[in-house]
Amino acid sequence: MIMRFISLITISLFFNFSVLADLIKPNPDIKPEEVIIIQLEALMENNLPYIDAGISQTWEFAHPQNRQYTGPLSNFILMMKSDSYSLMIDHIDHNVLFVSKNVDTANYFVELVDQVGDKFGFTWTVKKVLVKGEFKDCWMTTAVSQPLPLAKSA
Numbered sequence: 001m002i003m004r005f006i007s008l009i010t011i012s013l014f015f016n017f018s019v020l021a022d023l024i025k026p027n028p029d030i031k032p033e034e035v036i037i038i039q040l041e042a043l044m045e046n047n048l049p050y051i052d053a054g055i056s057q058t059w060e061f062a063h064p065q066n067r068q069y070t071g072p073l074s075n076f077i078l079m080m081k082s083d084s085y086s087l088m089i090d091h092i093d094h095n096v097l098f099v100s101k102n103v104d105t106a107n108y109f110v111e112l113v114d115q116v117g118d119k120f121g122f123t124w125t126v127k128k129v130l131v132k133g134e135f136k137d138c139w140m141t142t143a144v145s146q147p148l149p150l151a152k153s154a
Contacts, residue, residue, distance in 0.1 A: 007129075034139075039057065046089045063135075124141065124145075
């Protein structure tokens with residue numbers, strides 16, 4: 001009985017770690033707009049392949065400065081489920097519009113249609129990590145505005 005329990009725990013841990021390993025990790029070859037698309041596509045199907053996988057994927061591309069502000073992943077999950085950002089979870093459509101870019105900062109406007117068909121806009125800022133470390137030269141999200149209502153569903 002104890003051996004079976006240990007085997008189940010081992011299999012469960014292996015499965016969970018292998019799923020987490022499937023998250024796309026930041027790298028210098030990923031362009032600023034692609035960062036946003038990766039995050040939005042993940043949030044569209046937040047609970048696939050596991051609960052809050054989309055939020056976890058989004059967290060992978062949170063700039064280190066942003067992580068200092070939001071705290072650990074558990075805090076980020078709570079923030080994403082707050083009134084301001086929960087409409088991103090399991091949304092049905094999005095459109096990423098280029099606004100501006102310089103050497104280390106890119107700005108976009110994101111139009112997003114939530115689960116009930118209401119349309120919202122967000123300003124989304126992505127910055128290149130300039131300090132040495134695991135994210136050096138990677139584009140990562142530094143800020144996402146509060147939602148701006150654009151249209152109500154019919």
